[in-house]
Amino acid sequence: MIDLDEKNKLNDTDSLVGALESYMDGRIAQIEPQSYTFS
8 A cells, every 4th residue: 555655646636536526426326316215
């Protein structure tokens, strides 16, 4: 993991943003079907 971090230092912000976006997309994917079901 250290090696990957070393290689991705320049892309650290993009990696964090990408991780957050993918996480939020996963949350939304889980939440949307439920909200549509209830509504």
